[in-house]
Amino acid sequence: MSASRGLVKLTIFAVIGVAILIGLGVWQLERRVWKENLIAAMTARLNGVPQALPARANWPQLKQQADEFSRVTFQAEFQTGQEAFVYSAGSALRTDVKGLGYWVFAPARLADGRIVVVDRGFVPLDAKDAAARVPAGKVDIVGVMRWPEKPGLFTPAADTKGNVWYLRDIAAMAAARGWGRIAPFYVEQESPVPAGGLPKPGKLVVNLPNNHLQYAITWFGLALGLTAVYALFVVRRLRRRY
DSSP states (O other): OOOHHHHHHHHHHHHHHHHHHHHHHHHHHHHHHHHHHHHHHHHHHHOOOOEEEEEOOGGOOOHHHHHHHEEEEEEEOOOTTTOOEEESSOOOSSOOOOEEEEEEEEEOOOOOOOOOEEEEEEEEEEGGGGOOOSSSEEEEEEEEEEEOOOOOOOOOOOOOTTTTEEEEOHHHHHHHOOOSSSSEEEEEEEEOHHHHOOOEEEOOOOOOOOOHHHHHHHHHHHHHHHHHHHHHHHHHHHHHHH
């Protein structure tokens, strides 16, 4: 009776373990489909023809899932001395950016007075002063619509006195820098390249890893291995009894 109870308990644990491992494998297959759809959507939007910036009346209806990475073009005037710096160790979407530095965020005023925050590009740590050089007058900007980041558990607090940030939180930047009301999105600038080349704008490229199939195979393999170990144990137990 004691041996039978032990076998029943072992069977229950084995079934639960195999079910969990198979569930994780299926989840990775679902994640693979999600990642493939995301890559396809990003590729289509980043290779699309730039469209006019959405009208202000439509801003509340914009959604990150549907509108992020859409290319836009508009004319605006940068505000001198209003930049904010986001510390960076590189970018998965900007393969031309290497090393430590800052993304330079600045308010750009449209003809109707609206403010759109623009990520003007990247500057190395030792070239921070180059961010202060803004083009005079109105500029025809081409870029990609992006949505602000949300802080994680380990995101450092912003150094508001030093004007250094650790994530793209444009609402917090606007409040600290006095930019006023801003669009709910920001624009990552592709062009024009400023005189001197800094801050360095550039085109985003889709460079997202998609290893979910390998992960799924790993989980399914573990489930198969656990099943084999359980079966071998049961066979040996039965041979001892009979």
